[in-house]
Amino acid sequence: MQKLSLCAAVGATLMMSSAVAKSPRYEAEITRTSYGVPHIKAKDEAGIGYGVGYAYAQDNVCMLAEEMVTVNGERSKYFGADVANGPDVQSGVIFALNRNSDFYFKWLNQPSLVNAAWKEQTSEVKALLQGYARGFNRFVADTGRANLPVACRNATWLRDLTELDLIKLMRRYAAAAGTAQFIDALVTAKPPVATRTTRDATAPVLDNDDPDRQSLASNAIALGKDATWNGRGVLFGNPHFPWNGIMRFYQMHLTIPGKIDVMGASLSGFPVVNIGFTQHFAWSHTVNRSKSATLYALKLDATDPTKYWDGKRTRSLVKQTLSIDVSDGNGGTKQESREFWSSEFGPVLHVPGQFEWSATTAYSLRDANFENNRAVATWYAMNKARSIDELQKATQTILGIPWVNTIAADDRGNALFAGHAVVANVSSEMLQRCVDEKYQPLIKRRTIVLRGEESCRWEKSAKAPQDGIVPGDRLPTLRRTDYVQNANDSAWLANASAPLVGFSPLISDQDYEQAARTRLGIQIVDDRLQGKDGLPGNKFDLSNLPQVTFNNRVHTAMILKDDLNQVCKNVEPVTIDSKQVDVQDACSVFVAWNGTAELDSVGYPLAKEWFDELRKVPQVFAVPFNAADPVNTPRGVKHDDAASVQTVKQGLARAILTLQKQSIDFHKPLRDVQKIKRDGGDIPVHGGVGRDVYNAIHPLPEGGLWSVKHGTSYLQMVGFDDNGPVAKGLLAYSQSTDPASPHYVDQTLLFEKKQWQTLPFTAEQIRADAKSSARIAE
Known part of the structure; x- marks a missing residue:
């Protein structure tokens, strides 16, 4: 990272030409504090974007440059068509071969769509994006391509960034929970070459809340004046995002005097703060459970599978041919083409065994979110907001947040839950009318298959900024003075004592079994307010909040461990698939386990795999789920049922076999098992899988270790006193992706020790912690 000494701050100016002396179009001051956090001050949006682009490039130039290759559909040209674009490459959560990824992004980011999206942006947003691109390019020019980090030094694929590249990136983010989940299904769809039998839908293809399939999740708790030590609001935010690639967060502080003063973290390419705080309020986001996408079942013409009946007439699917450049392996390229097919409702997909394009149905x-280009405008309005009321208005009226809820607290002691995201406008009545009988069971599994007819198009509302989405005043909103929370379940139990009910299932479902993190979050708050968590008092403050949210308790252990300890008494070997498995040793480890995913805990890997097996057989619970008591059910094991006990024992045996296959030794403490791989050495990581632990960490087995791929990312804890925000933060994977940077693992080492950084916000606090300062202009 390029730095200037603090003593040179007053006179330091980086200028490109004599035009700067006249009137620089782009100008920003960048002050770095501890752990490389940039505080960017400018007179206008162009300057803020310029400063963010420059600072971000200092830390992550190669990652963002490579993402431009991805969103432009050029990975096959530079990196090979048959290479998997997965969690260990810069592009993060696009799990597809480069060939399929390229075709998808050529479709998503067609020039006409990108240009139309650019025209939709406000003048402020345009200035922010133009400034960002200019700042990024300025850093590359100043540094020189031969002096960039190794990952992109003199790379043929690195080029100047444009504002339209950033629009493509924004469209990629908007699509992350929708079409981007189905790249292979969209790219491989083609008319059947012969008649074949249509299979009924059998799986929840559009379910976006499974942490093993979907790497985006989060927790947040907003506490109001009735729950805090000083009667002011407190926010705890903890998104769970990838630790590699473009969806890493980046900490920053943005100031335009008299207009914005906001600090927090953002995803790559955003010239605004996505999660953060201002003088008067703090907010975080949680990945929501609402639905921005549905399927349409098209009844095809008996003689032509590219024609369908729309309820009134026969219509033809529209064919579009797109091309990509593919490396020929000899320094040149060749072109490949593929056809995309679309109905009036959207692109046709093909999921083998589930939703197939047959002779009768497509x-x-x-x-x-394919049509949602309002994300930057929404977040910038949030950044400019002067109060939690203005924050709510921004999310509710611009309605450009694609797939997350907003949870906020303010200095007056208010807590807000706002489920203000883009949601398909499909009422409960339409679900009954437009979902054929064979698809009705899938509604509970969160897959919506509407009949492909005109009468079943999403409903329009004059109050919504986009056709076919739910207007903001019909989305879940809850204000409280005790608490609101969310951990990726629906809005139903944002506050367990004031359930939000009566919505279409696409907006917020109810009366269903809650995930362990939701139950744990509510219990954390209830135990604190009732003085039952073993800590002094019964209010939250900034010292006890991390103790109760960051203690790595495993929820399933809380509701099952005593019963499982009983099962472990005098156990005999268990036979699984004709193989006898000795479970006595594993039982000894499990009984001694302390019920947490702490680094020094022994037994968590075994418990995790055992609990995973038990979730497959919910009939073993002694107390089943009860919608009238959703926080405390299900729980317990049926000790009086021999079949259930045997099923539990078989689950333990399968867990042992799974760990043996992964070469994981469950006798070791977690610090020796779960790590993040970084140049210079692996770092132990505490926490457990998100379906069970508030500090959600999701690893993959690699070489006898659990290698962390995503999970707890930007931790933020913000309270308020008479002078404004009092904030602590932690970026689990650190600011920079460059191994040569001093900020490559510095916060990761803090995370290992559960230490937080104090976030300097005022001018005085920034000066006291400043490590470097520079002015850039052109």
């Missing part, structure tokens, strides 16, 4: 995917 399936179109409609994703509301």
Whole structure:
């Protein structure tokens, strides 16, 4: 990272030409504090964007440059068509071969769509994006391509960034929970070459809340004046995002005097703060459970599978041919083409064994976020907001947040839950009218398959900024003075004592079994307010909040461990698939386990795999789920049922076999098992899988270790006193992706020790912690 000494701050100016002396179009002051956090001050949006682009490039130039290759559909040209674009490459959560990824992004980011999206932006947003691109390019020019980090030094694929590249990136983010989940299904769809039998849908293809399949999740708790030590609001935010690639967060502080003063973290390419705080309020986001996408089942013409009946007449699917450049392996390229097919509802997909394009039926995917280009405008309005009321208005009226809820607290002691995201406008009545009988069971599994007819198009509302989405005043909103929370379940139990009910299932479902993190979050708050968590008092403050949210308790252990300890008494070997498994040793480890995913805990890997097995057989619970008591059910094991006990024992045996296959030794403490691989050495990581632990960490087995791929990312804890925000933060994977940077693992080492950084916000606090300062202009 390029630095200037603090003593040179007053006179230091980086200028490109004599035009700067006249009137620089782009100008920003960048002050770095501890752990490389940039505080960027400018007179206008162009300057803020310029400063963010420059600072971000200092830390992550190669990662963002490579993402431009991805969103432009050029990975096959530079990196090979048959290479898997997965969690260990810069592009993060696009799990597809480069060939399929390229075709998808050529479709998503067609020039006409990108240009239309650019025209939709406000003048402020345009200035922010133009400034960002200019700042990024300025850093590359100043540094020189031969002096960039090794990952992109003199790379043929690195080029100047444009504002339209950033629009493509924003469209990629908007699609992350929709069409981007189905890249292979969209790219490989083609008319059947012969008649074949249509299979009924059998799986929840559009389910986006499984942490093993979907790497985006989060927790947040907002506490109001009735729950805090000083009667002011407190926010705890903990998104769970990838630790590699473009969806890493980046900490920053943005100031335009008299207009914005906001600090927090953002995803790559955003010239605004996505999660953060201001003088008067703090907010975080949680990945929501609402639905921005549905399927449409098209009844095909008996003689032509590219024609369908729309309820009134026969219509033809629209064919579009797109091309990509593919490396020929000899320094040149060749072109490949592929056809995309679409109905009036959206592109046709093909999921083998689930939603197949047959001679009689095809399936179109409609994703509301395909048309949502309002994300930057929404977040910038949030950054400018002067109060939590203005924050709520921004999310509710611009309605450009694609797939997350907003949870906020303010200095007056208010807590807000706002489920204000883009949601397909499909009422409960339409679900009954437009979902054929064979698809009705899938509604509970969160897959919506509407009949492909005109009468079943998403409903329009004059109050919504986009056709076919739910207007903001019909989305879940809850204000409280005790608490609101969310951990990726629906809005139903944002506050357990004031359930939000009566919504279409696409907006917020109810009366269903809650995930362990939701139950744990509510219990954390209830135990604190009732003085039952073993800590002094019964209010939250900034010292006890991390103790109760960051203690790595495993929820399933809380509701099952005593019963499982009983099962472990005098156990005999268990036979699984004709193989006898000795479970006595594992039982000894499990009984001694302390019920947490702490680094020094022994037994968590075994418990995790055992609990995973038990979730497959919910009939073993002694107390089943009860919608009238959703926080405390299900729980317990049926000790009086021999079949259930045997099923539990078989689950333990399978867990042992799974760990043996992964070469994981469950006798070791977690610090020796779960690590993040970084140049210079692996770092132990505490926490457990998100379906069970508030500090959600998701690893993959690699070489006898659990290698962390995503999970707890930007931790933020913000309270308020008479002078404004009092904030602590932690970026689990650190600011920079460059191994040569001093900020490559510095916060990761803090995370290992559960230490937080105090976030300097005022001018005085920034000066006291400043490590470097520079002015850039052109």
